[in-house]
Amino acid sequence: MLSARDPLPARPRRVAVAGVSGVGKTTLARRIAAVAGIPHTEIDALFHGPDWTPRPAFVDDVRALVARDTWVTEWQYSSARPLLAARADLLVWLDLPFWRVTLPRVVSRTLRRRLRAEQLWNGNLEPPLHTFFTDPEHIVRWSVSTRNTYRERIRVLRPDLPVVRLRSPREVERWLTGPMKDATG
Template sequence: MLRFDDPLPVRPQKIVVAGVSGSGKTTLAGRIAAVAAVPHVEIDGLFHGADWTPRPTFLDDVDAFTAEPAWVTEWQYRTARPVLSDRADLLVWLDLPFATVTLPRVVSRTLRRRIRREELWNGNVEPSLRTFFTDREHIVRWSISTRNNYRARIPALAETHPALPVVRLRSQRQVDAWIVGPLTAAVAASSRAQRRNSDPERP
């Protein structure tokens, strides 16, 4: 498993971002997309249809975009994870402190979305706040109940996919340092190599 300051073996082109709900997967995926110049496919938008119903074409859509040469997405949904894992060339694990970082993030995000009635995927909005008490899969309750799952999931993945590099980021400082450090360096090195290959006389 790679640290936040370890060099990346190659420039990543197919990247998945793992972490508990509220850890910042989608935000980080967007930042990776900007630096690595790859498309960001927000997997929630493929999964959720109108009225929060799963879209029947979800797995077909996942199969289609992961067959492309470059992408970044969130490593979630039980049925999609095997395809994502098999086709990714890098997994980034957001393993941030839950009580002091992730939980406040997911609570504040949920409140903001509900109060502002922000439209999410395919016309959906956050449900009433009282569903926290009635819905066992309410996003905040889900984040709390699954907060330790990745401590088992990621090591298991490393055993079944030993060739897949895993970067573990344990604080926001490490996230920021990894973006401007190893990720940016890998992209720059790849770009230099491509220029040399296109111009054999370039030193």
């Protein structure tokens, strides 16, 4: 496992960003894409169809994505993780303090999206706020219930896949302006 200060073993061309819901995977993936000059594909846009239904073509779309020479995307969805991990040459684990950083982020993002009626993938909107109490898969509840799953998921990855673990917003900035920039510059 690499830290925010460790040099990368090679210039990354295919990067997966891991972390619990709401931690900032998509934001970091976009920033990595900008620094590395490689395209970002938001995996949620591939997964969610209208009315939050999974798109039937999702796995085929992920296969097409990972077949490309360069990409950055979020490492999520059980059907996609193995495909992404098999082709990635770098996994970035965004492992920020949950109660102090991630939970406030996911709550504020969810509230902002709902109150502003921000359209998400394929015309979807955040569900009504009361669903936090009624839907066990509500994004905030999902984030809380799955917050400890990544340690095991990452532990069983292929041993030759470099993993950078970033544990604070400061480490994210340090890594983007240091090892990541150095590897791509």
